[in-house]
Amino acid sequence: MPLILLVGTTSGTAEVVADEVSRRLTAHSIVNRIVRMERAALPMFTTRKHFLICTSTYGRGDVPDNSKPFYHSLVEARPDLSDVFYGVIGLGDANFSRTFNGGGQRFDNIFAELGAKRIGERMKHDRNSGIRPEQMALEWLENWLIEYDKLRFGSIAERAVRTHQMG
Numbered sequence: 001m002p003l004i005l006l007v008g009t010t011s012g013t014a015e016v017v018a019d020e021v022s023r024r025l026t027a028h029s030i031v032n033r034i035v036r037m038e039r040a041a042l043p044m045f046t047t048r049k050h051f052l053i054c055t056s057t058y059g060r061g062d063v064p065d066n067s068k069p070f071y072h073s074l075v076e077a078r079p080d081l082s083d084v085f086y087g088v089i090g091l092g093d094a095n096f097s098r099t100f101n102g103g104g105q106r107f108d109n110i111f112a113e114l115g116a117k118r119i120g121e122r123m124k125h126d127r128n129s130g131i132r133p134e135q136m137a138l139e140w141l142e143n144w145l146i147e148y149d150k151l152r153f154g155s156i157a158e159r160a161v162r163t164h165q166m167g
């Protein structure tokens, strides 16, 4: 089951972050694909169940333009995502104090509302922090991978037990 990195970006930072994360996942033997959100659509959920949402924030805490159609299709069609797992890498600017990291938060909220289960804490990068977002993401990923491995290897172990029990 490939892990899909869904990228919401306007000026490209989230895509740079996704590229770095993708490389680290590959080094960790996790098959993954980057999908910019203007190319994401609901049928994807029939075959893809594991996602890392990597998005910035614009407007009044809104998702970036390239991810608006996908975001609104989730809000309007309300697909059942109860077999989906996801993580959130959010980018923002704490000078926008009321809407800080609103893009990541919106995706987190709608995925959770539709029944998906979040792995790990939501990452919230502040572009004024002096920390490069890709550096923060790679550090955040270390803990995230511990949780993700429990999901991946836990389910393999459970299947093995079930198969063994069936004889």
Ligand SMILES: Cc1cc2nc3c(=O)[nH]c(=O)nc-3n(C[C@H](O)[C@H](O)[C@H](O)COP(=O)(O)O)c2cc1C
Pocket (backbone or CB within 6 Å): 008, 009, 010, 011, 012, 013, 014, 015, 055, 056, 057, 058, 059, 060, 061, 062, 064, 091, 092, 093, 094, 096, 099, 100, 101, 102, 127
């Ligand atoms: C016009 C504009 C509006 C923004 N609005 C917000 C905002 O409401 N909240 C926030 O946390 N960050 C906001 N940001 C910061 C961006 O989300 C941040 O710079 C991010 O790293 C950009 O990533 P991108 O290059 O992938 O689009 C805004 C940036 C710009 C240029």
